[in-house]
Amino acid sequence: MFIDVGCYQLKKAKQNAYGDYFLSKRDAHGRTIAVLSDGLGSGIKANILSCMTATMLVRFLEKEVPIKEAAEIIMNSLPVCQVRQISYATFSAVEADEQGNIRIVEEGNPSFVWMHGDTPQKADYTEIVSRSFPNRRMKVYQFQVEQGDRLIFCSDGVTQAGMGEKDYPLGFEREGLLSFLQSTIAAERDISSSQLARLVVDKALFCEYQHKSQDDISSAVLTFRQPRKALVFTGPPYEKHKDREYAWQLVTFAGKRAICGGTTANIVSRELKREITTPVTTAMGALPPLSYMEDVDLITEGILTLTKAQEYLEEGRLNEADAAGSLVEFLLSSDIIEFMVGAMINQAHYDPALPIEIEIRRTVIKNIKRVLEEKYFKQVNIHYV
Amino acid sequence: MKPIKIEICLGTTCFVMGxxxxxxxxxxxxxKYGAKIEVEAVRCLEVCSSDNFSxxxxxxxxxxxxxxxxLEKVQAVIEKKLNHE
Known part of the structure; x- marks a missing residue:
């Protein structure tokens, strides 16, 4: 099973830093770790507290310290606010593997929601009391999910949204969240984690007084499902006699297929005797336009488009209309992305007469891999051919 | 008369160079030429890496x-071809 991780956050109105912090990592064995922490108060102080808590937890879990133990160490060591007598940061930590084994530890955050399709499920937990602070308890869950299940985590900014308003005297509450999740998932069964997280946060904001966030609002979602795969073929292969093999690998790939590169597209076209068409469009912006070929979902120019796509991904510009925007959309609609990178170098790209500097393909692909993994929680593999 | 086929390269190097x-x-x-010509974009003519062309x-x-x-150079070639025929 693939674990699709998505998160969306809003700052408390007029603050300049997020008081909630979300971190997620996926290790080589397919284990996914995610932590959502809410720092006391808001703004930069809360940001530091929640960032510290989330980072420590993720590090512990990465080093395979059992989740219960890691949470206990943090709970025992986290300071308590002198004035309010509550802990400086609350957290939810989850560890999930590809078989659907889940372990969750919560301290202070609203309890997560486990949805099987559009039906909420109940999970049993054990409570552990902090040794040094008996009023602090953490809940430990261990259970198994199935394909199609979702785990939804949120900060109290969601459950307390709109508190004091006529329609929500006690806030949006867990009941509000549950019925919202049920109707949203029933309406769109295949909704992605990031879309669902965004809808939850938007809904919470909608409940708020004057639609302004009175607290940091965060939601993180883990969806367990069949992975959507994509293959991107870019750059001519080093060994010319293998061109045909790679061309076939592309068009028979079980998933979505893209070519980034004019020469690469020509190779596929030549080897498989399939025509490429490139409509001449006048308004195309600063990048060469898209081309079309049977059985290939997307064809773009190579290095310029890839470089631009990297920029869009890093800056979070996800709705651009040019070829790089189409590539970004292609990449983000997949979970597992394979890059088949040809090692042949086009000398003409490094002609000093060129008015701009062209990056080396490998570097760009490595950067794209990094940003896709760290910022968009994708699984990316690079194969050099 | 068959239209003259014009292919414009939109490979990386050509795109960067104009x-x-x-x-x-x-x-x-x-x-200007209407049905006498046919214009097409191509992904890469694959001539930039060879020194045989300027x-x-x-x-x-x-x-x-x-x-x-x-524009001038391409036009000149089209004129030459049209006049030749």
Missing amino acids: GETLQNMGDMLKK KAPYARVDGEVIGEAS
């Missing part, structure tokens, strides 16, 4: 590769 302006050329040529950007008119292609 393919973007060449593309607008397609419209201008089409306006310099990017490239265009191809009925199979004839034009280096450092510009």
Whole structure:
């Protein structure tokens, strides 16, 4: 099973830093770790507290310290606010593997929601009391999910949204969240984690007084499902006699297929005797336009488009209309992305007469891999051919 | 009479060296010559890496590769072909 991780956050109105912090990592064995922490108060102080808590937890879990133990160490060591007598940061930590084994530890955050399709499920937990602070308890869950299940985590900014308003005297509450999740998932069964997280946060904001966030609002979602795969073929292969093999690998790939590169597209076209068409469009912006070929979902120019796509991904510009925007959309609609990178170098790209500097393909692909993994929680593999 | 086929290269090198302006050329040529020509964009003519041709950007008119292609150069070749016939 693939674990699709998505998160969306809003700052408390007029603050300049997020008081909630979300971190997620996926290790080589397919284990996914995610932590959502809410720092006391808001703004930069809360940001530091929640960032510290989330980072420590993720590090512990990465080093395979059992989740219960890691949470206990943090709970025992986290300071308590002198004035309010509550802990400086609350957290939810989850560890999930590809078989659907889940372990969750919560301290202070609203309890997560486990949805099987559009039906909420109940999970049993054990409570552990902090040794040094008996009023602090953490809940430990261990259970198994199935394909199609979702785990939804949120900060109290969601459950307390709109508190004091006529329609929500006690806030949006867990009941509000549950019925919202049920109707949203029933309406769109295949909704992605990031879309669902965004809808939850938007809904919470909608409940708020004057639609302004009175607290940091965060939601993180883990969806367990069949992975959507994509293959991107870019750059001519080093060994010319293998061109045909790679061309076939592309068009028979079980998933979505893209070519980034004019020469690469020509190779596929030549080897498989399939025509490429490139409509001449006048308004195309600063990048060469898209081309079309049977059985290939997307064809773009190579290095310029890839470089631009990297920029869009890093800056979070996800709705651009040019070829790089189409590539970004292609990449983000997949979970597992394979890059088949040809090692042949086009000398003409490094002609000093060129008015701009062209990056080396490998570097760009490595950067794209990094940003896709760290910022968009994708699984990316690079194969050099 | 078969229309003259004009291919404009939109490979990386050509695009960087002026393919973007060449593309607008397609419209201008089409306006001037109408049905006598056929304009197409191609992904890469694969001539930039060979030294046999002068310099990017490239265009191809009925199979004839034009280096450092510009509106004037391409037009000159089209005129030559039209007059020849």
